[in-house]
Amino acid sequence: MTTSIVILTHNELPLTDKCLQSIRQHTHDYELIVVDNGSTDGTVAYLRKQPDIIVHENQENLGFAAGCNQGLGLSHGENILFLNNDTIVTAYWLENMLRVLYEDKRVGMVGPVTNYSSGHQMVPVTYSRLGELEIFARRHVQENEGCYTDVRRLVGFCLLAKRSVLEEIGGFDERFGLGNYEDDDLCLRALRAGYVLRVVQDAFIHHFGHATIRNLQDFDLTKLLDQNRKKASEKWGQDIHQLIYKPAVTISVCMITRDASLTLKRSLDSIAGHADEMIIVDTGSSDDTVELAKTYTSHVYIHSGKGEPSDSYLYAFEQATGEYIVWMRQDEVLDNKTIKRLSSLKLSIDGSEDSVALSDHHGKKASMYRRAAGFRMPDQWGEGV
Structure with a gap:
């Protein structure tokens, strides 16, 4: 069973290289798809030299949702994994997420735990240098073997879905532009379709966090969050997080x-x-x-x-x-x-x-x-x- 790993890039070549090397070291049965959103730092030239990567080049930054949808369109795997380029994956990351994704037919999407995230996926870490990451990750995976948590929301820094689910509910909504809230929107659509979302406790990924988006010229994260929050409310007719976390009727x-x-x-x-x-x-x-x-x-x-x-x-x-x-x-x-x-x-x-x-x-x-x-x-x- 092949997993298509879709990664977006916009500059930040050193982070992209670390991410790709970690995937090659810790992953089996996958295809790599990188969508570049108008990089100017040599990223495209670097990607063209990678024989194991399907590369799609955009002349400008089309945003997270549009880029991910382009990668989805190029993919062939039974599973689709959207992964930020400012991440480093660790041992058993994909195997353990796939286990949880398929052990219950109700599950539609899963995500790992990490050092940096909003919501339910952030866990305390003891490492302070990347050289200590592998030791921490292996210990964390062993201590949490077989564990998962049902949640209402998964963050898009690393999101694994069955292709059949995305074919049913659709990909990311491109109205959210550069990014933020498109993952909330996707999760709500999955919930409304009757799927279960889970955080896989024995899959750990290091996340630098907002590495690309913070370095955009004239970028204001607070303003973008506010704009996209309003877009989500206009789409759904109510605050999207209130809908995601609405108490279930009994x-x-x-x-x-x-x-x-x-x-x-x-x-x-x-x-x-x-x-x-x-x-x-x-x-x-x-x-x-x-x-x-x-x-x-x-x-x-x-x-x-x-x-x-x-x-x-x-x-x-x-x-x-x-x-x-x-x-x-x-x-x-x-x-x-x-x-x-x-x-x-x-x-x-x-x-x-x-x-x-x-x-x-x-x-x-x-x-x-x-x-x-x-x-x-x-x-x-x-x-x-």
Whole structure:
């Protein structure tokens, strides 16, 4: 599986050389793509002499987003890694990020930890010279082996994505010009598409930080940040960081069961970990349905099932505490498309909608119902997922 590494350059040749040498030392199965944004310090001549690099030359600085999109267009790998040229990668950096990227199909993008970043990716370091970097990085990787953190935001200094995800949500939005907020925008689109973002704790990269952008002539970082923050707000209709970190609505999956031992495990496996709680009301099983259900949730109840059919549904509704309820059949299995839609809705709806379409699974429509709007049975068995 090949990873296309896309790097932008605008002068700063010594940093670019360090970055490329570290990639060659610590990386396997990759292609290198460097997009130069109008360098005047000999960077282009240097790049032309590198036989292992695909080089694209711009006559002027088109900005981070546009340059990255050009690199994406030249790439061939199943994975795309956007990497700043003011970084130095260390042992196992890419292997460990790829492991996390593919160990769960919900994951769309990942990033490493570093010495310099905003947000969740910066970790304390003990080295003060680059000569001490490798020793620190190896120790950090060993101490954090196999660890990752689910986050809402990844910073673009080193961002690894599945090609299929970028084909679905699109590349960077070029309205953000020289840079900043285009990575926030990409992360929000990934979240809204139902993907999970993760920081890989056992992948460490040294980051000098703003090395290129700070050296632009007549450049004002504070002004650029303010301009792009406003652009993001205009695009999304609200402060983008408020949207990224918006509290997720809570979801209760409710299920009525009876003699479901042959189908229940597959049904519950498909929703386990995606809902905030599962409410299972059994109406008199004679097999091991109840015992099986209790291995998934403590919210298992026995209801006589006598009276109106809606009585058991009402009882399940009364036990639920989530803001929204999804009715799920005991023989229904949620597919990946439905799970992605559920994850997306948890982060995107504002909690005022009484009913939200969830999926159209095999011709059977499914919805989420706001609990505060009152009890509502699915219109038919098929409308519950």
